[in-house]
Structure formats: structure tokens, C-alpha cells
Amino acid sequence: MKGLISVVTAVLQDGTSRGNLKSLFRLLLVLFGLVVLFSVLFHLIMLREGQEHSWITGFYWTLTVMTTLGFGDITFKGDLGRLFSVIVLVTGVIYLLVLLPFTFIEFFYAPWMRAQAASRAPRELPANIRQHVILTNHDAVASALIPMLEKYGHPYVVLCSTPRDALALDERGIKSAVGDLDDPETYSKMRIGQAAMLVTTRDDMVNVNVTFTARELAPHLPIVASAGSSASRDVLELAGATLVLRLEEMMGQALARRITIGDSDSHLIGNLGGLHIAEASALGTSLVGLALRDSQIRSRTGVNVIGTWNHGSLEIADADLAITSHTVFVLAGTKRQLETFDATFTTQTMVKPRVLIIGGGRVGRATYRALKSLDVCGLSIIERNADRVRGIPEAIIGDATEMEVLKQASAREATTLIITTHDDDTNVALTIFFRRLRNNLQILARSTFDRNVPTLRRAGADLVLSYAAMGSNTILNVLRGSDHLLLAEGVNIFPAAIPSSMAGRLLSELDVRTQTGCSIIAVEKGGERITNPPPDFRLPSTGRIFLIGDLAAEERFLKKFKPGLVPALRRRAMKS
Numbered sequence: 337m338k339g340l341i342s343v344v345t346a347v348l349q350d351g352t353s354r355g356n357l358k359s360l361f362r363l364l365l366v367l368f369g370l371v372v373l374f375s376v377l378f379h380l381i382m383l384r385e386g387q388e389h390s391w392i393t394g395f396y397w398t399l400t401v402m403t404t405l406g407f408g409d410i411t412f413k414g415d416l417g418r419l420f421s422v423i424v425l426v427t428g429v430i431y432l433l434v435l436l437p438f439t440f441i442e443f444f445y446a447p448w449m450r451a452q453a454a455s456r457a458p459r460e461l462p463a464n465i466r467q468h469v470i471l472t473n474h475d476a477v478a479s480a481l482i483p484m485l486e487k488y489g490h491p492y493v494v495l496c497s498t499p500r501d502a503l504a505l506d507e508r509g510i511k512s513a514v515g516d517l518d519d520p521e522t523y524s525k526m527r528i529g530q531a532a533m534l535v536t537t538r539d540d541m542v543n544v545n546v547t548f549t550a551r552e553l554a555p556h557l558p559i560v561a562s563a564g565s566s567a568s569r570d571v572l573e574l575a576g577a578t579l580v581l582r583l584e585e586m587m588g589q590a591l592a593r594r595i596t597i598g599d600s601d602s603h604l605i606g607n608l609g610g611l612h613i614a615e616a617s618a619l620g621t622s623l624v625g626l627a628l629r630d631s632q633i634r635s636r637t638g639v640n641v642i643g644t645w646n647h648g649s650l651e652i653a654d655a656d657l658a659i660t661s662h663t664v665f666v667l668a669g670t671k672r673q674l675e676t677f678d679a680t681f682t683t684q685t686m687v688k689p690r691v692l693i694i695g696g697g698r699v700g701r702a703t704y705r706a707l708k709s710l711d712v713c714g715l716s717i718i719e720r721n722a723d724r725v726r727g728i729p730e731a732i733i734g735d736a737t738e739m740e741v742l743k744q745a746s747a748r749e750a751t752t753l754i755i756t757t758h759d760d761d762t763n764v765a766l767t768i769f770f771r772r773l774r775n776n777l778q779i780l781a782r783s784t785f786d787r788n789v790p791t792l793r794r795a796g797a798d799l800v801l802s803y804a805a806m807g808s809n810t811i812l813n814v815l816r817g818s819d820h821l822l823l824a825e826g827v828n829i830f831p832a833a834i835p836s837s838m839a840g841r842l843l844s845e846l847d848v849r850t851q852t853g854c855s856i857i858a859v860e861k862g863g864e865r866i867t868n869p870p871p872d873f874r875l876p877s878t879g880r881i882f883l884i885g886d887l888a889a890e891e892r893f894l895k896k897f898k899p900g901l902v903p904a905l906r907r908r909a910m911k912s
């Protein structure tokens with residue numbers, strides 16, 4: 337009943353529906369007028385023929401003829417009466433069999449169905465909802481974030497400005513609600529005071545308004561907002577954003593870091609309470625040709641080799657790993673240990689890279705700036721639209737698939753190609769094109785949606801970085817707090833209370849790495865943290881360990897060792 341009332345109210349509140357209802361009412365009025373008129377005429381013509389009938393019979397006759405039922409029990413004998421019968425019949429067909437059903441469906445039934453569907457998109461969240469995440473957009477980042485939120489047990493809602501948008505999401509199984517983004521009332525109804533986070537990834541100015549409005553109502557809520565420019569970043573910070581996401585900038589820097597140049601310096605990719613995670617290329621160092629066990633990396637620098645990147649995914653390092661010039665290490669250590677690593681394994685032969693960037697959009701330009709700051713000199717950028725690369729002397733204007741343009745950009749001499757457009761289809765096409773052209777080219781590609789990463793790899797890219805994964809992981813790190821760190825490549829650093837099955841045992845006999853794919857990178861006991869514990873380290877009976885591994889490895893660890901007590905882990909263990 338309550339649902340019925342809300343649907344009726346929605347139909348009556350909607351301006352178009354109100355207009356439609358008026359049209360339907362007018363049609364019914366005309367119909368009623370016609371029935372009365374025909375009933376009166378029936379009476380008069382029957383009297384002319386010498387037949388006498390009651391008013392009820394006249395009404396009955398009109399309806400049976402108009403609805404084409406025509407029982408034939410009351411008939412006219414003369415031509416005038418028969419002509420009148422034909423007119424009543426045709427009018428009935430037009431009004432009752434054509435106009436009325438059409439008007440009813442178009443002006444009443446359809447708005448009714450729409451209103452009923454719209455009532456499925458709530459304008460208010462239940463009062464008992466807690467720790468939920470409010471999103472203002474369903475973009476590539478949100479579509480990667482939502483499954484993770486579900487995995488970690490956070491309710492979420494995507495806030496839409498119109499019921500139509502909310503319904504479109506609802507039909508795809510995405511939880512949505514309706515409300516004006518600039519109205520404080522909306523956030524009160526979304527129970528912002530009980531929320532875990534607000535994520536706004538709309539246009540910069542909308543994000544500023546959303547942040548400012550929400551901040552008033554929830555002074556301590558983590559608010560993550562995206563920004564397209566550094567000016568917007570400053571305004572968003574002033575408006576009260578906890579974290580301003582500049583994903584294009586992050587993506588540009590990440591792509592630039594991955595070029596093969598034989599710079600063995602470690603590059604920081606994450607920091608978890610003083611434990612630095614970095615990557616470093618073996619190219620050009622004395623490490624090439626050695627097995628990891630003979631490299632003495634740990635004994636000389638204290639740095640732990642967690643694994644290596646293989647086409648963008650982490651492979652846990654094995655002592656027998658043969659280090660080649662293509663090896664890119666993922667390292668864990670303190671800042672000082674990493675500095676020692678840089679000083680110990682200096683590059684002996686720097687490769688002079690020649691990098692060709694395709695696309696001068698935000699990511700392309702950020703990649704260009706990042707490469708400049710890494711002192712890469714052999715740079716060119718191909719862009720179709722001259723306005724986008726104004727002020728970049730190395731820019732070549734034209735289409736990257738045209739031979740003339742490629743010649744101009746000296747594409748043959750390029751050692752690395754970075755494909756940066758936001759259109760995944762274009763990126764797949766460009767990757768296929770360039771892989772056919774040059775087999776020995778290092779191709780790095782951006783993908784906007786996670787789902788296109790495997791396609792780009794199959795197309796021939798050596799490394800694909802996903803924009804959606806980068807954004808969603810960064811947001812998740814803020815949500816999960818300082819104890820957790822999820823790197824863009826799906827590698828997770830997480831804490832676990834030392835389970836009883838591990839307490840008091842040597843790391844070497846536990847062999848966590850082989851059994852689960854996770855690596856223990858730190859042990860914490862009574863406020864003291866031991867980074868990179870050696871294999872003969874005996875675990876204390878209480879305290880916690882920090883592990884690194886991809887999400888599947890983390891699941892295996894949780895299943896096998898069943899650690900307890902760390903809230904985030906417990907929440908997830910309950911879900912699985």
C-alpha cells in the first residue's frame with residue numbers, strides 16, 4: 337500500500353505525467369459526452385420509427401454498438417436508424433478500440449511503470465546503514481572499486497542526479513540513489529555522518545561543490561576527489577578534500593618509470609609506515625647474469641627482493657631466479673637500505689632511450705613531463721590536435737598510424753613506445769599496428785578499463801597500466817587506513833596478527849612464500865618493527881607480521897594460517 341501511494345505521488349508530482357493525466361481525463365470526458373449524445377439520438381430516432389425504449393436501454397444499446405458487441409436484440413428498421421448505427425459503431429471503434437487503449441498506455445500506464453521503477457531508486461538510505469561509501473559517479477574507477485568494496489564488506493551507493501540515471505545503474509545491479517549533488521539535504525539523506533568515505537570523480541568544479549557541501553556536514557569524513565589540473569587540486573584541498581586524486585599525473589609518472597633505460601636506481605612505489613616498497617631495473621648492473629641467491633643483495637644492502645615484475649604482475653622471487661637485463665626487481669626496505677642499494681648496484685652501462693609517446697592528452701603530457709624530469713633526452717610525442725601540445729618542442733602533429741608522421745618522429749629509432757589515449761579501442765589498434773611494425777620495441781600502454789588489460793597484452797604490449805586499478809587501489813588504501821597498501825598492479829601489503837600455528841617458529845620452516853605466494857616483509861612486536869626478517873628469524877608468540885602478495889596470495893594466506901584480530905582482515909574472512 338505504501339509502495340502504491342509513493343508511486344501515485346510520484347506520478348502526480350511529475351509535471352509531464354500530470355499533463356498526460358489531463359489528456360486522458362479529457363478523452364474520457366469526450367467519450368462520456370458522445371455516449372450521452374448517442375443515447376439521446378437513439379431515443380429520438382426510435383420514437384420516429386414508432387419504437388419506445390427506456391433511457392437505460394438507450395445507454396445499453398449505445399455501449400454494445402460502440403464496443404462492437406452488437407447483440408442484435410435491439411435494432412433499427414429504417415435507413416436513418418441504420419445510418420446512425422454505423423456512425424455509432426465507427427465512432428466506437430475509433431474511440432474505444434484505438435484512441436482509448438493508446439492514450440491509456442502512453443499517458444497513464446507507461447508513466448505509472450516509470451514511476452514504479454523510479455521508486456526503486458531511493459532518495460534516502462536506511463537509518464541503520466554504517467561504514468558505507470558514497471560515490472558521485474559510475475566511471476571506470478568506480479566500476480573497479482565497487483567489487484573491492486563488496487569484497488571488503490563496505491556497503492556503497494552511487495549518487496545520481498536523476499531517477500533515470502539511478503535506474504539505469506539499478507538495472508545493472510549497481511546500488512544507486514537519487515539526489516542533487518549540490519544540496520546538503522542529499523548528503524543528510526545519504527547518512528553522511530555514518531559513512532566511511534565520499535568519493536567524487538566528476539568534473540573538477542562539481543567535485544569542488546560536492547566536497548565543500550559534504551565537508552560542512554561531516555568534518556572528519558575522508559573525502560577523495562579527482563582533479564584534472566593543479567589549480568583544481570588547490571581549490572579542492574581548500575574545500576576540504578582529504579585526498580585529491582590526479583590520476584592522469586600518476587599514470588604519466590608510472591608509465592615513465594617503466595621505460596628500459598638501465599637506470600638501476602630504486603624508484604619508490606609505496607610506503608607503509610616507514611617500510612618502503614620500490615622497484616629497480618637490473619639492466620646495466622653487475623647483477624645481470626647472476627642467480628638471486630648469489631647476488632648478495634640482502635647481505636650487502638639489507639634490502640629484500642620480494643619479487644620481479646613480469647608484464648606488470650608480481651612474480652614472487654625464487655632463490656634460483658636468473659637475473660637478466662630485463663629483470664625489474666620489487667624491493668622492500670627502509671629508506672637507508674634502499675639508498676645503500678642504489679649506491680652498491682650502480683649502473684655501468686646506461687642505455688640511451690628514445691621514447692615515442694602517442695597522444696598528447698593529459699596522460700601523454702604528464703608522461704612527457706615525467707620523462708623530462710628523469711632526464712630522458714630522446715623524446716617525441718605524436719598528437720593529432722596541435723592545440724593539445726602547444727609549447728612542446730618535440731611534438732609532431734599528425735596521426736600516429738601514418739607512415740609520413742612516423743618518419744618525422746623517427747619511430748624506427750625508438751626504443752620505447754608509450755600509448756596514452758583514454759580510448760582503449762584506439763590503444764589496442766595502435767598496439768597491434770606498432771607490434772607488427774617493430775618486434776623489438778618496448779610497448780607500454782595505458783588502459784582505462786581493467787577489462788581491456790588482457791586484450792592489450794595479447795595485442796603485444798609489454799606492460800599495461802590500468803587507470804581504473806590505479807584509481808580504485810589508491811581510494812581503497814585511504815579507506816583501509818595506514819596499515820594496508822595496495823599497489824596499482826594489484827599487489828597488496830597487509831598486516832596479520834601472528835596466528836598460533838606460526839608462533840615461535842622459524843620463518844624458514846614455515847615457508848609461507850612457497851605455500852601461499854605471500855612474503856613476510858616485517859615483524860612487529862611491542863612497538864618494535866623488524867624489517868626484512870632473515871630466514872632463521874623465529875617469530876614471537878604475539879605481535880603481527882606484514883606480508884606482501886597479490887590478492888589471490890593474500891586469500892591463500894588467510895585460508896591456510898587463519899590469522900585473527902586485525903579488524904579489516906576479520907571482516908573479509910567473514911565474507912569468504
Ligand code: AMP
Pocket residue numbers: 694695696697698699700718719720721724734735736737756757758759762
Ligand atoms: P586523452 O584521451 O584525453 O588522454 O587524449 C588522447 C590524445 O591522443 C588526444 O589528444 C588525441 O588527439 C590523441 N590521439 C588519439 N589517437 C591518435 C593517433 N592515432 N595519432 C595521434 N594522436 C592521437
